Amino acid sequence: xxxxxxxxxxxxxxxxxxxxxxxxxxxxxxxxxxxxxxxxxxxxxxxxxxxxxxxxxxxxxxxxxxxxxxxxxxxxxxxxxxxxxxxxxxxxxxxxxxxxxxxxxxxxxxxxxxxxxxxxxxxxxxxxxxxxxxxxxxxxxxxxxxxxxxxxxxxxxxxxxxxxxxxxxxxxxxxxxxxxxxxxxxxxxxxxxxxxxxxxxxxxxxxxxxxxxxxxxxxxxxxxxxxxxxxxxxxxxxxxxxxxxxxxxxxxxxxxxxxxxxxxxxxxxxxxxxxxxxxxxxxxxxxxxxxxxxxxxxxxxxxxxxxxx
Amino acid sequence: xxxxxxxxxxxxxxxxxxxxxxxxxxxxxxxxxxxxxxxxxxxxxxxxxxxxxxxxxxxxxxxxxxxxxxxxxxxxxxxxxxxxxxxxxxxxxxxxxxxxxxxxxxxxxxxxxxxxxxxxxxxxxxxxxxxxxxxxxxxxxxxxxxxxxxxxxxxxxxxxxxxxxxxxxxxxxxxxxxxxxxxxxxxxxxxxxxxxxxxxxxxxxxxxxxxxxxxxxxxxxxxxxxxxxxxxxxxxxxxxxxxxxxx
Numbered sequence: 001x002x003x004x005x006x007x008x009x010x011x012x013x014x015x016x017x018x019x020x021x022x023x024x025x026x027x028x029x030x031x032x033x034x035x036x037x038x039x040x041x042x043x044x045x046x047x048x049x050x051x052x053x054x055x056x057x058x059x060x061x062x063x064x065x066x067x068x069x070x071x072x073x074x075x076x077x078x079x080x081x082x083x084x085x086x087x088x089x090x091x092x093x094x095x096x097x098x099x100x101x102x103x104x105x106x107x108x109x110x111x112x113x114x115x116x117x118x119x120x121x122x123x124x125x126x127x128x129x130x131x132x133x134x135x136x137x138x139x140x141x142x143x144x145x146x147x148x149x150x151x152x153x154x155x156x157x158x159x160x161x162x163x164x165x166x167x168x169x170x171x172x173x174x175x176x177x178x179x180x181x182x183x184x185x186x187x188x189x190x191x192x193x194x195x196x197x198x199x200x201x202x203x204x205x206x207x208x209x210x211x212x213x214x215x216x217x218x219x220x221x222x223x224x225x226x227x228x229x230x231x232x233x234x235x236x237x238x239x240x241x242x243x244x245x246x247x248x249x250x251x252x253x254x255x256x257x258x259x260x261x262x263x264x265x266x267x268x269x270x271x272x273x274x275x276x277x278x279x280x281x282x283x284x285x286x287x288x289x290x291x292x293x294x295x296x297x298x299x300x301x302x303x304x305x306x307x308x309x
Numbered sequence: 310x311x312x313x314x315x316x317x318x319x320x321x322x323x324x325x326x327x328x329x330x331x332x333x334x335x336x337x338x339x340x341x342x343x344x345x346x347x348x349x350x351x352x353x354x355x356x357x358x359x360x361x362x363x364x365x366x367x368x369x370x371x372x373x374x375x376x377x378x379x380x381x382x383x384x385x386x387x388x389x390x391x392x393x394x395x396x397x398x399x400x401x402x403x404x405x406x407x408x409x410x411x412x413x414x415x416x417x418x419x420x421x422x423x424x425x426x427x428x429x430x431x432x433x434x435x436x437x438x439x440x441x442x443x444x445x446x447x448x449x450x451x452x453x454x455x456x457x458x459x460x461x462x463x464x465x466x467x468x469x470x471x472x473x474x475x476x477x478x479x480x481x482x483x484x485x486x487x488x489x490x491x492x493x494x495x496x497x498x499x500x501x502x503x504x505x506x507x508x509x510x511x512x513x514x515x516x517x518x519x520x521x522x523x524x525x526x527x528x529x530x531x532x533x534x535x536x537x538x539x540x541x542x543x544x545x546x547x548x549x550x551x552x553x554x555x556x
Binding site: 004014029050051052053054062063064065071072073074075076077079081083085086087089098099101102103104146153183185 | 313314315316318319322325326329330333337340396397398400401402403404405406407408409551552553
């Protein structure tokens, strides 16, 4: 199956600075998180996919077409740019409607689609407000509305949660997941890792213009065999459980870190998930919590951006 | 689930989108403070010349057909894309399925509109004092001249870093000096063809007596041709250019 977004050997220079370096990437339906520190090349990659920039080397494609040279391909794209810039004098609704009309819709169709998109991002009641009078969160939601109003199969969201309040963030996370569940290809960049994690488990890590890792967060973490997992197990008698677990091959260390909490360091998360509850069962202990601080996106991110490999 | 293919573009989409974008940009232009200030200045100049200066219709015609349109075109035309780059709104139209040449053309013609709107009514008022035929000539001269100058200065805005200075020098030395020279050299200027359409020959200067207007059709073709050619050239440049909008 053809990927919806594809970069093949893409490099991009800005003067002497290499923003992207030989990037190969395929993105299919569903939500994919694009992660990396500032200046890592995330926005450059987004702009290449959106036909705003041309690669110096390699090729990018949007549903098989060159988005820079074939503007017709942009019918399939919705772009929420990073910058908080608008036609300030317009109302939110007029802004979305005007940009939707550029996709070839009549005035009536564009109005209908703009209204539906504003409703979907929770801006239905505020659509008549001028953009200059809106809060940052409202502007952010309006910017997302213009990206999805024409019902595109590919949506690029560059830092879409910036400025949104906690309630709006939760709503927008649901919205992004919903877009992915509908079968759209959604590429979303963000600095806020737990928000990306709430949207998707499929991520692309980018650093110094190179893709460092790409795939499911749990599979990626499992590949890092030189980095053991820490597991926090809450049981009534952690010391007794520790003595039992240390005999297992995959367990590297155990430590009681708080009253009733045992930290187990293991090389095999899957085996630990099987063996720890079994050991607790043999000791007639009830496991009340089982978490791994190293299995989340943040720990993976920290590892990948601190690694020089 | 949306179709994971590129939707077909309806026939004539670029033209319709450009027409819509022209109207959209025109409304934005007319709301700008620069346009409002220019309107106040132009009305003031007209009233001052008409009442205090007691200028003759031909003098008013020369000002509103030959003098003001290139200056207004320089003001409104030379920074066409710069504004969108500076305010970073260029991303919105350029991420839509419309050829950049069309979007650029619509934007430039929207910038030409205030040039025409701010000069043609006064040119008509001046021309009606000399008869409907003269007024028609003034309308044609101010309109086509205003559009051609705007397109030309918009092109320079795409090609050079300081288009306003270049434009001033162009107006002073090329148009101002060469435009008064009779014969072939004079016909290389836009002002000669605007004069020809509006029937406004130079009344002073060394070559005034020897000056002859180019044929009407030639002036018409030159002004329309310059407008279209400069639009197209700049449009091609915009189509090929990457606009790096930084935070």
